[in-house]
Amino acid sequence: MKEFKPIMKARDIAAEGSVLLSEKTMAGAEGAKTFFSRAGNMTVFTLQTFKQTFSLPFEFREFLKQCFELGNRSLPLVAITGAIMGLVLTIQSRPILSDFGAEGMLPQMVAVSLIREIGPVITALICAGKIGSGIGAELGSMKVTEQIEAMEVSATNPMKYLVVTRVMAATLMLPVLILFADAMGLLGSWVGVNIKTDLNIVLYFSRAFSAVEFIDFLPAFIKSFFFGAVIGLVGCYKGYTAGRGTESVGIAANSAVVLSSLLIIIVDLIVVQITDILI
Amino acid sequence: MKEEADSVRQANTAGTEAVIQIRDLKKSFGAQHVLKNVSLDLIKGENLIVLGKSGSGKSVLIKCIVQLMTADSGSINVLGQEVDKLKSKELAELRKKVGFLFQSGALYDSMTVKENLEFPLKRIKKDLSEKEVREKIMEALQNVGLESALNKMPSQLSGGMRKRIALARTIILDPAIMLYDEPTTGLDPITSQEISALINDIRNKYHTSSLVITHDMPCARAVADRVLILKEGEVYAEGTLEEVQKINDPWIQSFFKD
Numbered sequence: 045m046k047e048f049k050p051i052m053k054a055r056d057i058a059a060e061g062s063v064l065l066s067e068k069t070m071a072g073a074e075g076a077k078t079f080f081s082r083a084g085n086m087t088v089f090t091l092q093t094f095k096q097t098f099s100l101p102f103e104f105r106e107f108l109k110q111c112f113e114l115g116n117r118s119l120p121l122v123a124i125t126g127a128i129m130g131l132v133l134t135i136q137s138r139p140i141l142s143d144f145g146a147e148g149m150l151p152q153m154v155a156v157s158l159i160r161e162i163g164p165v166i167t168a169l170i171c172a173g174k175i176g177s178g179i180g181a182e183l184g185s186m187k188v189t190e191q192i193e194a195m196e197v198s199a200t201n202p203m204k205y206l207v208v209t210r211v212m213a214a215t216l217m218l219p220v221l222i223l224f225a226d227a228m229g230l231l232g233s234w235v236g237v238n239i240k241t242d243l244n245i246v247l248y249f250s251r252a253f254s255a256v257e258f259i260d261f262l263p264a265f266i267k268s269f270f271f272g273a274v275i276g277l278v279g280c281y282k283g284y285t286a287g288r289g290t291e292s293v294g295i296a297a298n299s300a301v302v303l304s305s306l307l308i309i310i311v312d313l314i315v316v317q318i319t320d321i322l323i
Numbered sequence: 324m325k326e327e328a329d330s331v332r333q334a335n336t337a338g339t340e341a342v343i344q345i346r347d348l349k350k351s352f353g354a355q356h357v358l359k360n361v362s363l364d365l366i367k368g369e370n371l372i373v374l375g376k377s378g379s380g381k382s383v384l385i386k387c388i389v390q391l392m393t394a395d396s397g398s399i400n401v402l403g404q405e406v407d408k409l410k411s412k413e414l415a416e417l418r419k420k421v422g423f424l425f426q427s428g429a430l431y432d433s434m435t436v437k438e439n440l441e442f443p444l445k446r447i448k449k450d451l452s453e454k455e456v457r458e459k460i461m462e463a464l465q466n467v468g469l470e471s472a473l474n475k476m477p478s479q480l481s482g483g484m485r486k487r488i489a490l491a492r493t494i495i496l497d498p499a500i501m502l503y504d505e506p507t508t509g510l511d512p513i514t515s516q517e518i519s520a521l522i523n524d525i526r527n528k529y530h531t532s533s534l535v536i537t538h539d540m541p542c543a544r545a546v547a548d549r550v551l552i553l554k555e556g557e558v559y560a561e562g563t564l565e566e567v568q569k570i571n572d573p574w575i576q577s578f579f580k581d
């Protein structure tokens with residue numbers, strides 16, 4: 045029962061930031077830490093972040109800094125994975141398509157699977173590793189070394205300064221990274237097509253995009269915002285509620301990656317189901 | 324024991340104005356009862372030293388004062404306000420008047436020393452001009468003897484230097500109340516003396532009331548107006564330095580053996 049206290053005191057947590065939540069997580073560690081209490085804490089945390097996002101002041105400078113950090117730092121990784129995804133997908137699909145005598149459909153098929161599913165999900169999983177663990181470790185070490193508490197006594201709401209900025213940055217940067225990965229994937233695929241046949245790049249792209257409709261693109265684009273939000277929120281939550289002692293930093297980073305990867309797959313399933321029903 | 328402690332406290336603080344008033348404070352973590360029953364007064368303009376073994380809950384006590392931790396029961400009154408009943412805005416206002424030196428320093432790792440000092444200053448004293456901010460930063464760094472560290476990252480500083488920067492970051496705000504968590508631990512005797520002198524200076528200059536947690540006897544001797552000893556979650560002894568030193572109790576005496 046104890047662990048549910050933060051829900052009743054949701055209003056207070058807004059102001060007091062880390063303390064209540066983390067203390068409860070600590071208290072939870074002694075007793076049976078149920079799935080529901082953890083899910084409850086995570087929900088409270090999400091609601092708090094949401095509420096704080098829409099209350100002034102907004103820490104704009106820190107937000108821009110985080111956009112740059114999260115986006116820029118992940119760019120090379122995302123580019124390489126994207127290109128390889130496209131290349132591999134092309135090489136793997138060719139035999140099947142040629143069995144059906146549809147080798148000419150290679151660009152269309154790769155474009156649809158990249159843009160609709162593989163690009164967003166693989167990129168999000170890569171970013172869960174890169175961004176999620178980064179945020180988890182950063183906030184975790186700030187928690188352990190009392191920096192979050194220091195912020196609180198400096199008349200700064202750490203939920204606003206640390207959490208909202210990072211969640212927003214991740215939410216906005218992930219779609220950008222995913223679009224970039226898609227583009228790199230198509231380039232990789234163009235290279236893959238050219239291993240066996242000769243297809244110039246303009247023709248390749250016109251064929252590829254002839255199969256992609258706006259309705260293919262839209263759900264994928266929308267879900268990439270959710271993937272970003274999941275990565276940001278889980279990373280912040282795990283870091284923010286880290287326990288005491290340096291080993292908690294590692295635990296925070298690790299569990300941030302595990303949980304956000306899992307949630308990304310679940311969100312993907314839900315979005316795909318909803319799109320399937322709607323379209 | 325409780326009645327006795329209460330009467331001692333009343334005798335010590337009679338006719339004075341308390342800026343912090345704590346009554347019957349209890350705080351436990353699970354089955355571990357850290358603070359069982361703590362009452363204390365911090366009188367306006369005094370330096371109150373809090374002594375106690377490692378793990379006796381000294382840091383927990385001052386974190387409860389600024390509501391970084393919530394007590395299980397008891398009351399904490401700071402500058403006339405019951406801290407646990409404050410709304411978030413009021414609490415933020417109150418915290419602006421209370422300086423807090425963390426035991427670990429708690430410098431922001433991702434910021435330079437200058438940014439570390441600017442952070443609370445620009446957020447708490449919003450009306451300062453850029454020039455005033457710069458002057459205050461230099462003054463605070465001078466006070467702790469570390470002007471040269473202005474553009475360094477915390478990771479480039481030694482443990483003692485971090486502690487002094489953390490101190491500079493707190494005193495730069497001229498708070499009405501200062502809570503020092505072991506300000507001189509890990510410093511060499513000379514720097515330690517300078518910090519003790521600085522604590523006295525701050526009090527004399529700004530009439531700051533300070534609660535100082537320390538294990539460092541030279542520091543305690545230099546700054547103490549009053550001493551309070553915690554043992555097993557309760558106030559074990561309280562009085563001026565001379566009074567406490569005179570108490571014939573081997574446990575208390577062990578604190579004062581150098």
Ligand SMILES: Nc1ncnc2c1ncn2[C@@H]1O[C@H](COP(=O)(O)OP(=O)(O)OP(=O)(O)O)[C@@H](O)[C@H]1O
Pocket residue numbers: 070288352357375376377378379380381382383384426
């Ligand atoms: N957030 C927390 N969760 C669980 N236990 C805690 C927490 N904070 C403190 N404690 C426990 O409370 C006790 C008192 O801790 P505290 O840090 O106040 O000691 P201290 O008197 O400051 O000691 P030191 O002189 O070593 O700094 C310790 O046993 C510690 O394990």
Ligand SMILES: [Mg+2]
Pocket residue numbers: 381382383426504
């Ligand atoms: Mg301590």
